[in-house]
Amino acid sequence: MAFSSSEKNEIEKLMDDFLKRRRPPEDMRDKLDLSYRIKNQSIEIFELRPQFIRPDKTMEDPVAKITFVRKQNAWKVYWMMSDLKWHSFEHQPQTDTLARALQIIDEDETGAFWG
DSSP, X not given: OOOOHHHHHHHHHHHHHHHHHHSOOGGGTTTOEXXXXXXXXXXXXXXXXXXXXXXXXXXXXXXXXXXXXXXXXXXXXXXXXXXXXXXXXXXSOXXXXXXXXXXXXXXXXXXXXXX
């Protein structure tokens, strides 16, 4: 089931705050930027940058995925490994709030999300 409109509003507020902290300065955003999308019960965070061969085209580099599991009332945190598949983040695979999930990604103590 998709997020309700009030849930979506809260998610957008938290994500906007997250992006304000993490996005590069405005003058660099044509070379590197950060964005997200809400897809079903998940939030996908990704970097945007020009393609190497076709700089007029933008490519997305996945950073993190956070999925809400309603039955468990939990937010699960995922990172993308070199096999290009989402894997549960072993150090803290789930939390009870989206704010905490974003904090885990923001702090990135293992280098899994930001390198």
